[in-house]
Amino acid sequence: MSRLLSRWKQPNAEGRTQSVTPERAGWGYVGFEAYELQEGQTLTLPAVREERCLVLVAGRASVTTPSAQFNDIGERMSPFERIKPWAVYVTPQETVQVKALTALELAVCAAPGKGTYPTRLIAPEDIDAEARGKGHNQRYVHNILPEDRPADSLLVVEVWTNEGRTSSYPSHKHDTDNPPQETYLEETYYHRLNPEQGFCMQRVYTDDRTLDECMAVYNRDVVMVPKGYHPVATMAGYDSYYLNVMAGPVRKWMFTWEEDHAWINRDYPADGGG
């Protein structure tokens, strides 16, 4: 199995199903965890040096830190309802208590923080929606924590790709610290499929192909993108949702298209050629 793929595991006693630390990924910035809590279950996250963004992927919860309390947040019971999520930005060095008010699927996104910004609620009305691309490359995006919203280093976005389509495409990369052309950003993909037994494909590759991995990704798996291009393709019958976390030394999403496929942005027909 690819070292870039973290398969979903049954929830442990705390409800954790995924844990990608910088040590495990072999990089310096992004951390990602996923939890599945039962109704009434409580999760306590310790205080850490990182800033965090808790995304309620599905379900409702109350979230408490030493400086803030957000009671009964969350609305959608599945990401495939395609309504905007609720999220909480947590400043470094705060413990977090999460009480699940329904079955809860929670993503904990982490990256280095300086404590510049206080803990705050990110409500659906704080999140912009965007349709990107055309034809069979069309996808739908919610910008949960984009670069024009306060955070020290975290960038968080969720993306839907309908069956038989592509996204994170045409291929692009952000692995070189050379703004304004490109920024170095590590990235995780937390994948969901609908129906759940489906899979999608994700390739991670560099120009010189010293990295070139193609993965069959199942529901709730995580893909780590340390560098290179990272397109996703969905299969007939299965829609995809993924939650991306990105971070690096500069909090800007600047990327380079792979030249061979950049025409998809320009000349590919709006109906995908029929």
Ligand SMILES: O=C(O)C[C@@H](O)[C@H](O)C(=O)CO
């Ligand atoms: O537009 C998309 O299809 C989503 C991607 O941009 C994704 O968020 C990513 O690859 C960021 O680098």
